[in-house]
Structure formats: structure tokens, C-alpha cells
Amino acid sequence: MQASNVSFANHVERAGFSTWVEKQLLTLMFRTIGPAPVGLAVGKRNSVIPPGVVPKFTVKFHDLRTVAEVLIDPETAFGDGWTKGRIQVVGDLTAFLEALYASLGEVNNGVGMWSRLRSQWTDRLQANTLEGSRDNIHAHYDLGNQFYRLWLDSQMVYTCAYFSSPSVPLEDAQVAKMNYVCRKLRLQPGETVLEAGCGWGALAMHMAQNYGVRVKAFNISREQISYARQRASELNLGDRAEFIEDDYRNVTGTFDAFVSLGMLEHVSREDYRQLGGVIHRSIGDRGRGLLHFIGRSAQFPFSRWIRKRIFPGAHAPSLREALEVLEPFDYFVQDIEDLRIHYARTVEHWLHRFEKSSEQISTLYGSEFERAWRLYLAGSIAGFRTGTLQLFQIVFAGAKFKPAPWTRAHLYCSSQKNTTCTPTTF
């Protein structure tokens, strides 16, 4: 990028930025963004385009102060600036973020270190102690079932769906995901399952209804638990799906299987061993389990903005980090799958529904809230598409768990749910 600084500066000048500070800021911004096909505009001025680039997107900053803020704290200032309308993106927001993430991957612009330092401070403020977790979870999941109902599927499943092909409708893909999880766990009628972080309870109820197991499901979001209890009572599930408003750390009892979808992101890394301990005291060496979580290809924190405005206290671990839950307890990893393209597709559905309700959401929660969530959803799609975000499912088992089938073919049989099928030969 160094070589083109002079020509950038010329462009910046021709676009009518006369002061030295203005030129420097725009030049720095182009250097930060990297090779993405993006033009930049400030105030009412014409946009500046990098030499030789055909821009697909234009980012309009309200003023130079906003440019400076983004340079100083890119993640937070871009998120807040876009939310408050001080930054506009001309072009499709998701596609812009996808191009931006890919471009940032090409440049080493020193943002990393700053971001890391600030992250440590955020971590401290949002620590997932028993009480801290309650605050952090409340901030996201207790926004009102009414809000989530506007853009989630009919069963309110707020985790990555599973698409046998991209055209499958969201409702079906969520059911397919639940069956996929049950197949991976090879649930048998009469078994007991512990679910840590159960959302609105769809998986627990699905397991109880379709796999003949008894599920004890934990969650510290009051709104979600109360919704799940009402739904379980409507379905006459009795004690086959029990919903407990408590922290996973307070789990008691022993179970055949452990399952957790979308909770590890809310566990602080220093508590991974403790989570492993909870799993071990619940399923011991004879049980098996499945962890499903947003992860990363290497160890780095969530965007500061995401942790400030959307998911306080959240962390998406690399596989190496996530395995800190299991290795100290000698759990055997049987299967790990990355489903990131499935999560990109899932959030595309959510964003599409969200946008159809955006006026209603603005009216109910304010336009800044609506924009923040729209940015979060678009950014998530971009992240899963480019791979800055991954979705891992880890299947693990204790040393004394024995029934493994010889291949994973049973996961892909055309027969329904938990019926067995003969693996195909090669």
C-alpha cells in the first residue's frame, strides 16, 4: 500500500480536501481498509476513489471527526457511527461488510494490537461471574420474546440451522439441525439429557417429543425460560422436558448425554475448565456430549462493538481454546464439523425477516436499536461467509462410552431421525 500513498493523496486533494489533516486522515483510512473496492466521501464532498479501483461501495462519513474516530477505534466507532447515521454505506450492507472483512484479512494494519488491549478492559467490565452472566444474558436475551418472534422461525431457534441444500426453508432447516444434533448424539429412548443454555426450549422439546428422552434444560434468561415452560405445558411434555432458571454452574444430577448450543460463547475462557468439570460431574466417563458454538480459526476476540452493543461478555473461541473444556477431563473427540456456510444462510433468513419488520422494530425500540441489530445481522453474515466467524459442532465421549457405529454414514441416511441404517460401502 505504501507505493500508492502519493497517488491517494492526489486523489484526496482533487476531491476538494485542502488541509493537511484531511489528506492524512483519508489516506490513512484507505490504508486501514486495504484493497476493498470502496470509495470514501466526507460531508457533502465528492467521493474519493483509490486509483485504478472500480468502487462497488461508497462509505459516506458525516464529518472528518467521524473519520478520525473510526481510525482511532475502528470496530466501535464504525458500529456506533453507522447506527447513529453518521456513517452511511451506499451499496448492499452485507456485501460491503463481506468485502471489507476479506480486505482486512489482506492487510496487517496494526489495528489488532489496539483492539486486543481495549478488549482486555472490556472483558474485565463484562466478567461472566454468576452475577455478571445474569446481567450479560439479560441484556441480550430478555429484549422481549415479541422482538425475536419478528424475525426468528416459528419455534424460536436462535442458533445455526442445517441446510441439506441452500434452498431449504428456515423452519425446515431448524428442524433438520435438531435432528442432526440428536443423530450425532445417537440418542436412545429412555435416556436422560442435560442441556446447558436452552434458549426458548425448542431443542429440549424436540428431543423429548421425537427421541423419547428426558431433558433437563438450564438457562438464566427469565423471558426464555417462562416461554419454554408454557410451550412445554401446551405440548403436555410433563417432566420429559424440565426447564430450570439457573446458571449451568449450578447443575446437579447425572445424565447420559450433554448438549449445549450457542452457550460456550457466553462462557469466559478462564471458566472453560469449570465448564468441563460441570460436564464431567453430569455425564462422567460413560456419557457423551455435543458442543455447538460460534468459533474462530485462530484466537482473537469478538469485535469490540459486538461486545459493547450486542453481546456483552461474549467470546468466540478457536478450536484450540474450546478443547480446553474437554482435554483436562480426557474426553475423546469423535467428530468436529464446521457449519459456517449454514450459519451465513441462517442469518440471511433472519436479516430478510428483520428487514421486513424494520419499521415496526424502529417504532417499538427506536431507530438506533433497529440499525444496530441490522448491522449485527449483516456483519454476522459477512463474518460467516468470509470465515472470520466459524460454527463448530464438537461431538465427544467419555472413555467408557462404547456404542460408536463404524462410520458417520448413519448421519446422512434418507431414513428419518433415529432409525438405524446400513452404512454404504466404498
Place this chain on the structure above:
Amino acid sequence: MQASNVSFANHVERAGFSTWVEKQLLTLMFRTIGPAPVGLAVGKRNSVIPPGVVPKFTVKFHDLRTVAEVLIDPETAFGDGWTKGRIQVVGDLTAFLEALYASLGEVNNGVGMWSRLRSQWTDRLQANTLEGSRDNIHAHYDLGNQFYRLWLDSQMVYTCAYFSSPSVPLEDAQVAKMNYVCRKLRLQPGETVLEAGCGWGALAMHMAQNYGVRVKAFNISREQISYARQRASELNLGDRAEFIEDDYRNVTGTFDAFVSLGMLEHVSREDYRQLGGVIHRSIGDRGRGLLHFIGRSAQFPFSRWIRKRIFPGAHAPSLREALEVLEPFDYFVQDIEDLRIHYARTVEHWLHRFEKSSEQISTLYGSEFERAWRLYLAGSIAGFRTGTLQLFQIVFAGAKFKPAPWTRAHLYCSSQKNTTCTPTTF
């Protein structure tokens, strides 16, 4: 175990061990072994059986000195003692080792720390420098193709096979494994593949013959390379399967895919990042790869005896360790599978064939060598059965590798090899 020390001591006494030292040694040995159904005998004396236990196996020590040696350095002294005939096992050797490994998992007998300290010293003596690797690999793989031909399959594949069911013959299961690897890599005709550590070349030749790719395969075992070259020439593979006698660290060129079966075990952990660098300079961000290796559920070294007598310089990593190869280079993990039951079955075949040739092997290489290898094969079966050994396949891809199918169903189609198939719906 503490509670039964007194009764152990009584039993030991009744069996005719009168001295304090004898009693202490046998009591300690029982404590070390844990709850396995094993009786112990020394010299010509009757066997001692733990109270309440119906023994399935008896371990006969030649003298008390041998008992003491095993207590001091269990792994090496048991291996060497059995090899030299100073320790005999009455009962099936593999089944005994399986019971022993399971039993050792139950007790925390302090062997771990000793073993770890000694391991560090062994590591230093067997360092995998460029020259060290050559010595270490020579010691195992250059024992003579004639030796391996006696008990491997007809294609001389010395890695875990893939059994769609346990009754599949070994030759077929090795072909199935090669197809499985090619499917996981989704090889396309015209692509180029780098293989690091190619054994006798079966996989490279299979890929070239059946998947239309060009393979460059590295190995530092002279005997293996010369065998592979001759076979490739017989098959008229030309430059489609090129065999290079050199270290993986000296690899040059760029490729579409990287594959390595059974080599990571011979890479020292401090060189994992270097291996990642070799992969990255070979396939960059646009390629994908597969690592297939013997691993462990947690971080601990191979048996000292194995490293001393069978595999100098070898280390089976935990997944957390193995990911040190990939995470620094931002490779995305797509799929990890544990195939340990397949390796147990594979080695069962090998041991069966080995035993049929055991007289011939004794004649050619001496009876101690024959016993050492028999113990190594039996111990491997026991390890893979109990899970003290795992076999991991990791599929990974660079950030710019794009063609991922939506599900893994294509791996399990009944259609042959690399034809595509529609994933089943749920």
C-alpha cells in the same frame, strides 16, 4: 486401593513370599496395576490373586528383580522384560494389555510424573532435526521391505484403514481409506497434490491413477522411496506420481492440496509451526489439506518403550497440540474425525498376519525382535480399543478456498469415488 493393602499383604504372605521386601514389591505392583483381573507370580511360586478377583490373566515375573525394575520404570521394563522372556503373560496378550490400559486409567499412581520427566530426556536424545529425523525414520522404516511385506496388505499401506463394517477385508479397507481421503479432499482431475511422508507410495499412486491428479510425494526412507519409484514405473505413471527422497522441510513448489498420513507422529512438537509454514508456502490460502495421525485425548508422550525400541523420536499429539500446525496460518478446520476403532481393526489384521509369519520373522531378525514387534502390535490394538490412542483425520482449508459442498453426505454415497451425489434430506 489403600483399604485392601492389608489383605493383599496376607495373600502375598500365603503365596510363600516371606520377606518384607517381597511383600512390599508385590503389594506395590498390585497398586500400580489397579483393578485389572490379573494375578501375579514370581519365579516358580504360585500366583497371587487380589482378594475377590477372578483373574483372567497371570503375569509371571522371572524374579523379584524384574518386579522391581517394572515398578521403577514400568513402560520400558515391562516391554523389555516381555521381549526378553523375563516376563510372561498367561492369557491373550492383546486382551491383557487392553484390560491393563483400562485399569491404569482408573488409578492415579504417580507413574505419570516419572514418565514425563524421563520422556523429556528421551526427546532430547531423539530430536527430529534434519539429520535426527533421518536416523529415526531409518531405524523403523528401513527394516527391509521384505519384513513389512510379511504382514501388511498387498499395497504396503502402513496407516489406519477404513472399514465400512468390521468384516471388510484389509486390502479393501485400505483402498476404501484412500478413497475416503480423496473424497474428503474433494480432488478434481488436473489438480496437484503434495504428500508429505508417503510410505511405500500407495496413496500417491492411487490418487494419480484414479483421481487424475499429479502428486509430488516426499519421504526420507530410502527403502520406501525406491520401492515406490519401481512400482510407479511398472504402472507407467510417468510424472503423475513423483517420489522425492527428501525431508518435508525441503519441499518446494505450489500445490492445490496437501496430504499427510502418519507423518505428524514423526514431527517434534516444537516444529509444528514450521510444518504449518511448509504447508502454507505450498498451498497458500487457496488450497486445502488433510492431516491423518495417531493422536491422544490429552497431552502426554508415547510409551517410553515404544520410543526406545520401535519409534524413536515419535510423539502422538492431542488435538490441541496438533492445531498448533494450523491456527498460526489461519487455516479453517472443516472436519475432524476420530477413526480409532478402525485402527484397532487394522492392527488386528496386521497382528494376525504377523503371528502367522512369526517363526520366519524370528529366524530372519531374531526372537527378541519378533517379540518386541508382537508386543508393539498387541499394545497398539489395546491402545486404540481403550482410547489411550486415537486416530485423527483433520480436513482444513485456506480462507480463499471456496467450493465446500453443503453437507458431508457426499462422503457416504454408494456411488464410486469422486462422482457427486445429492445429499439426503432430513
